[in-house]
Amino acid sequence: AKTYNICLLPGDGIGPEIIAEGVKVLDAVGVKYDTAFAYTEALLGGCAIDATGTALPDETLHVAEASDAVLLAAVGGPKWDTTDPAKPRPEQGLLGIRKALGLYTNLRPVQIFAALADASTLKPEIVDGVDMMIVRELTGGLYFGRRERFYDEEGCGTHGAAGQRAYDTLEYREYEVERIARQAFEAARKRRNKVTSVDKANVLETSRMWREIVHRIGAEEYPDVELEDLLVDNTAMQLISRPVDFDVVVTENMFGDILSDEAAQITGSLGMLASASLGDGTALYEPSHGSAPDIAGKGIANPLAQILSVEMMLRYSFNLGEAADDIRRAVTAVLDEGWRTGDIKQADTPADKVVGTVQMGDLVVAHL
Amino acid sequence: AKTYNICLLPGDGIGPEIIAEGVKVLDAVGVKYDTAFAYTEALLGGCAIDATGTALPDETLHVAEASDAVLLAAVGGPKWDTTDPAKPRPEQGLLGIRKALGLYTNLRPVQIFAALADASTLKPEIVDGVDMMIVRELTGGLYFGRRERFYDEEGCGTHGAAGQRAYDTLEYREYEVERIARQAFEAARKRRNKVTSVDKANVLETSRMWREIVHRIGAEEYPDVELEDLLVDNTAMQLISRPVDFDVVVTENMFGDILSDEAAQITGSLGMLASASLGDGTALYEPSHGSAPDIAGKGIANPLAQILSVEMMLRYSFNLGEAADDIRRAVTAVLDEGWRTGDIKQADTPADKVVGTVQMGDLVVAHL
Ligand SMILES: CC(C)[C@H](C(=O)O)[C@@H](O)C(=O)O
Ligand SMILES: CC(C)[C@H](C(=O)O)[C@@H](O)C(=O)O
Numbered sequence: 001a002k003t004y005n006i007c008l009l010p011g012d013g014i015g016p017e018i019i020a021e022g023v024k025v026l027d028a029v030g031v032k033y034d035t036a037f038a039y040t041e042a043l044l045g046g047c048a049i050d051a052t053g054t055a056l057p058d059e060t061l062h063v064a065e066a067s068d069a070v071l072l073a074a075v076g077g078p079k080w081d082t083t084d085p086a087k088p089r090p091e092q093g094l095l096g097i098r099k100a101l102g103l104y105t106n107l108r109p110v111q112i113f114a115a116l117a118d119a120s121t122l123k124p125e126i127v128d129g130v131d132m133m134i135v136r137e138l139t140g141g142l143y144f145g146r147r148e149r150f151y152d153e154e155g156c157g158t159h160g161a162a163g164q165r166a167y168d169t170l171e172y173r174e175y176e177v178e179r180i181a182r183q184a185f186e187a188a189r190k191r192r193n194k195v196t197s198v199d200k201a202n203v204l205e206t207s208r209m210w211r212e213i214v215h216r217i218g219a220e221e222y223p224d225v226e227l228e229d230l231l232v233d234n235t236a237m238q239l240i241s242r243p244v245d246f247d248v249v250v251t252e253n254m255f256g257d258i259l260s261d262e263a264a265q266i267t268g269s270l271g272m273l274a275s276a277s278l279g280d281g282t283a284l285y286e287p288s289h290g291s292a293p294d295i296a297g298k299g300i301a302n303p304l305a306q307i308l309s310v311e312m313m314l315r316y317s318f319n320l321g322e323a324a325d326d327i328r329r330a331v332t333a334v335l336d337e338g339w340r341t342g343d344i345k346q347a348d349t350p351a352d353k354v355v356g357t358v359q360m361g362d363l364v365v366a367h368l
Numbered sequence: 369a370k371t372y373n374i375c376l377l378p379g380d381g382i383g384p385e386i387i388a389e390g391v392k393v394l395d396a397v398g399v400k401y402d403t404a405f406a407y408t409e410a411l412l413g414g415c416a417i418d419a420t421g422t423a424l425p426d427e428t429l430h431v432a433e434a435s436d437a438v439l440l441a442a443v444g445g446p447k448w449d450t451t452d453p454a455k456p457r458p459e460q461g462l463l464g465i466r467k468a469l470g471l472y473t474n475l476r477p478v479q480i481f482a483a484l485a486d487a488s489t490l491k492p493e494i495v496d497g498v499d500m501m502i503v504r505e506l507t508g509g510l511y512f513g514r515r516e517r518f519y520d521e522e523g524c525g526t527h528g529a530a531g532q533r534a535y536d537t538l539e540y541r542e543y544e545v546e547r548i549a550r551q552a553f554e555a556a557r558k559r560r561n562k563v564t565s566v567d568k569a570n571v572l573e574t575s576r577m578w579r580e581i582v583h584r585i586g587a588e589e590y591p592d593v594e595l596e597d598l599l600v601d602n603t604a605m606q607l608i609s610r611p612v613d614f615d616v617v618v619t620e621n622m623f624g625d626i627l628s629d630e631a632a633q634i635t636g637s638l639g640m641l642a643s644a645s646l647g648d649g650t651a652l653y654e655p656s657h658g659s660a661p662d663i664a665g666k667g668i669a670n671p672l673a674q675i676l677s678v679e680m681m682l683r684y685s686f687n688l689g690e691a692a693d694d695i696r697r698a699v700t701a702v703l704d705e706g707w708r709t710g711d712i713k714q715a716d717t718p719a720d721k722v723v724g725t726v727q728m729g730d731l732v733v734a735h736l
Contacts, residue, residue: 076570083569083576091570121494121609142538147573156541163542166577170510170538173524174531200622201451202444202459205515208451209534236626237633240608241489254568258604258626265605 003036004318007067007282009060012046012090013291014301014357015073021303021361022071022310028365029314029323040067044097045075045090045291055093061100069317070101070284073306074291085149099139102279104176105183106136107312108260108288109274112267115335118346119268122240127266132246133191134263135184136256138277140176141206143253145169172206172252177213183278184214184250185222191247194226198235198251198259210252232259239263264288271302271343274309276316283317285309295342299356302341304331307364330367339363371404372686375435375650377428380414380458381659382669382725383441389671389729390439390678396733397682397691408435412465413443413458413659423461429468437685438469438652441674442659453517467507470647472544473551474504475680476628476656477642480635483703486714487636490608495634500614501559502631503552504624506645508544509574511621513537540574540620545581551646552582552618553590559615562594566603566619566627578620600627607631632656639670639711642677644684651685653677663710667724670709672699675732698735707731 008023010016026037042060049055055075064070076090097103110132112120120127149166150156157163181197188195197214199207211229218227230238232255239246239259243266251259264273273288287305295301308331315324338353340346345354355363376391378384394405410428417423423443432438444458465471478500480488488495517534518524525531549565556563565582567575579597586595598606600623607614607627611634619627632641641656655673663669675695683692706721708714713722723731 083579085573085576089570095571121491122489123491126489143571145535149573149577156543158543158546161543164577164581165539165541166574167513167537167539168572168574169535171533171535173533175524175526175529178526200625202457203463203511204536205453205517206534206536208453209517209532212451213532233625233629236604236630237638240630240633241636255626257568257601258623261601262604262608262630265608268609270605 001034001036003038004068005038005040005066007064007070008039008041009044009070009072010041011044011073011075011291012077013074013293013296015075015291017296017299017301017357018287018303018306019071019073021357022306024361025307025310025327025364025368028368029327032326032368033320033323035320044072044093046077046080048093049080049088049090053088055088055090056096061097064097064101064282067282069313070282071310071313072284072286074287074289076291077293095143097284098277099144101282101284102139103277103284104137104139105180105278106138106256107187107276107278108134108136108264110134110263110267113269113272113332113335116267116269116272116344119344120266121268122243122266127243130243130266132243132263133187133248134256134260135180135187135248135250136260137176137180137252140172141253142168142170145171170204170206170254172210174213177210178217180250181214181217182221184248185218185225188225188248189222193224194247196228196230196235196246196249198230198232198249198255200232201229202231206252214250235259236262239266260288269344271341272304272308274305274312276309276312278316283313285313299358300342301357302343303357303361307331307361326368327364330364333367334360334363369402369404371406372436373406373408373434375432375438376407376409377412377438377440378409379412379441379443379659380445381442381661381664383443383659385664385667385669385725386655386671386674387439387441389725390674392729393675393678393695393732393736396736397695400694400736401688401691403688412440412461414445414448416461417448417456417458421456423456423458424464429465432465432469432650435650437681438650439678439681440652440654442655442657444659445661463511465652466645467512469650469652470507471645471652472505472507473548473646474506474624475555475644475646476502476504476632478502478631478635481637481640481700481703484635484637484640484712487712488634489636490611490634495611498611498634500611500631501555501616502624502628503548503555503616503618504628505544505548505620508540509621510536510538513539538572538574538622540578542581545578546585548618549582549585550589552616553586553593556593556616557590561592562615564596564598564603564614564617566598566600566617566623568600569597570599574620582618603627604630607634628656637712639709640672640676642673642680644677644680646684651681653681667726668710669725670711671725671729675699675729694736695732698732701735702728702731
């Protein structure tokens with residue numbers, strides 16, 4: 001039996017609780033499919049700051065690089081919130097590992113489980129059948145451009161007085177746009193063959209370059225895939241008014257951050273959405289939701305997004321499509337039977353169907 | 369009777385049709401309140417490019433500067449779409465006039481008319497009572513920072529080959545953040561006394577500076593106003609899940625562009641939303657929607673957002689609050705009677721209640 005080495009990054013808040021359920025599911029898959037998973041745990045985010053003073057210790061990066069895949073839970077919390085540039089912040093761990101592993105493609109599938117259709121704040125006829133894939137560029141743009149803050153003796157305060165000024169840089173190179181465009185077109189070929197490329201070409205130079213390059217790659221290499229452009233502000237509207245029409249949505253890092261969260265919320269069940277971050281080497285899988293510090297340690301967090309990120313890992317990193325399908329079927333069955341964690345509980349969910357983190361993990365394993 | 373000089377900018381697409389209805393309403397208000405409005409029409413956007421080669425002719429700027437207020441309809445259309453930096457684009461007219469008039473505050477009220485509550489794609493219990501004011505910074509950030517595109521002999525193409533790179537700069541100075549923060553706090557004092565400041569402080573240096581300055585202004589000058597911070601990605605979610613909770617939302621230019629459109633779409637009736645752009649001199653009023661080239665010239669465009677931008681003009685530039693209230697009452701009455709343009713027509717609207725642009729303007733005037 002083949003052994004896959006997985007780097008586990010529990011992170012902060014509910015992280016340790018939900019990642020344990022992800023591991024439980026992996027172990028069950030291992031038994032069923034005669035595959036072995038070996039785990040090495042490492043520190044990332046707030047817990048890493050507390051233990052080592054930095055959000056991404058070298059040791060963590062070494063473990064990640066040496067692994068076949070990385071399973072992350074979530075990082076961050078109010079304990080480490082600061083605007084002081086001199087202090088470390090948990091997010092630096094996340095951004096740092098994305099950059100170091102070259103994870104330039106973030107895939108965020110947005111789908112609605114039939115049993116949870118009612119959780120959306122949108123009308124059922126609007127969300128029925130929503131099935132899109134957000135392809136977010138993850139290692140460029142405003143996230144990694146040059147940034148600085150100054151104090152100027154004049155011109156930055158009111159009436160020309162002294163004051164501060166700051167800048168961030170949104171930068172892209174041709175190859176960065178080319179490779180993410182290819183990822184989007186490839187994803188579309190496995191789906192409904194349509195790509196919506198989102199930019200702000202009526203204002204930004206990076207967007208005008210983005211649009212030209214995406215069209216060139218589309219015309220030269222993917223003439224069979226339908227391609228449309230949509231301005232980012234318009235996209236923010238269309239995601240709410242006609243979400244069903246979107247198949248693959250590709251966009252730069254910051255627009256992707258905003259739009260993927262908006263799209264996730266359309267489902268009304270953020271606790272169900274996973275994501276994959278892919279590059280040329282080790283890939284990383286994590287839930288789309290955050291570390292939920294307010295419910296940490298209570299045993300009530302929803303582990304399903306973490307479990308579905310395991311599904312993505314099996315599919316994209318290990319090519320175990322059958323096992324991945326199995327996990328999705330198990331999760332669907334558990335939901336169809338009415339089992340709910342608190343976050344996805346609906347008005348008519350009976351009290352005895354509300355379960356905690358561990359029980360939810362057990363239920364999924366029982367259905368495998 | 370006092371005479372107010374108004375610069376009219378019909379622009380492109382449906383612009384000329386809807387601005388005519390705005391003028392009709394202004395004239396009716398003039399008669400009723402013994403006030404005179406004098407109009408000077410000027411070119412902006414695509415029509416200006418066609419006539420003069422530039423989207424913001426000097427003549428237009430002179431007329432605007434010499435006026436007491438500017439009433440704009442909408443600019444742009446596929447005819448002028450281009451990614452060629454050497455060609456003029458209609459949006460340059462809009463961005464140019466915002467900058468030249470120093471219109472740093474964009475106010476976008478988001479409200480639901482009871483008669484149109486059903487138009488939203490969100491569930492009625494979610495949108496019932498939505499009433500927020502988006503305060504968008506309008507003359508800074510990525511919109512006006514330095515931008516460039518290069519061709520590099522190496523490093524920008526795939527495998528280190530030659531290729532393009534481009535950048536845009538997100539820049540803010542202390543006084544720019546101070547003055548928009550004050551506008552937000554002032555707006556909140558006239559409303560429900562709560563400000564949500566939106567940024568991406570976990571990534572951007574400009575956001576960390578933004579957050580510090582907004583908090584300082586709040587603590588020093590507006591201790592009576594409640595202030596909360598929300599990350600932009602989280603805001604994109606919360607706007608859908610609990611829109612009723614927002615009062616004043618203040619944010620930088622690009623985030624404001626995206627979030628104000630998302631918030632507008634929550635109402636489901638973009639054709640009803642107006643905006644005001646304020647600075648230290650002449651202010652500008654326009655609908656939140658675009659130039660809708662697909663329905664231009666057909667006499668079916670909804671003029672109500674334009675008419676409600678006249679309402680904002682009376683309120684903010686001329687201090688004619690009573691006349692402004694009158695317009696709002698008239699629009700509400702027309703909607704309550706069931707009159708609809710095509711865009712706000714609902715499944716159960718009888719065919720004989722669907723009216724065109726001119727009739728809708730006439731109906732509002734009849735109710736004044
Ligand atoms: C935590 C934060 C830096 C991160 C991002 O903005 O990329 C998060 O919001 C995400 O989307 O994964
Ligand atoms: C036309 C475009 C440049 C403009 C903007 O992005 O500001 C528009 O979307 C708006 O919001 O007024």
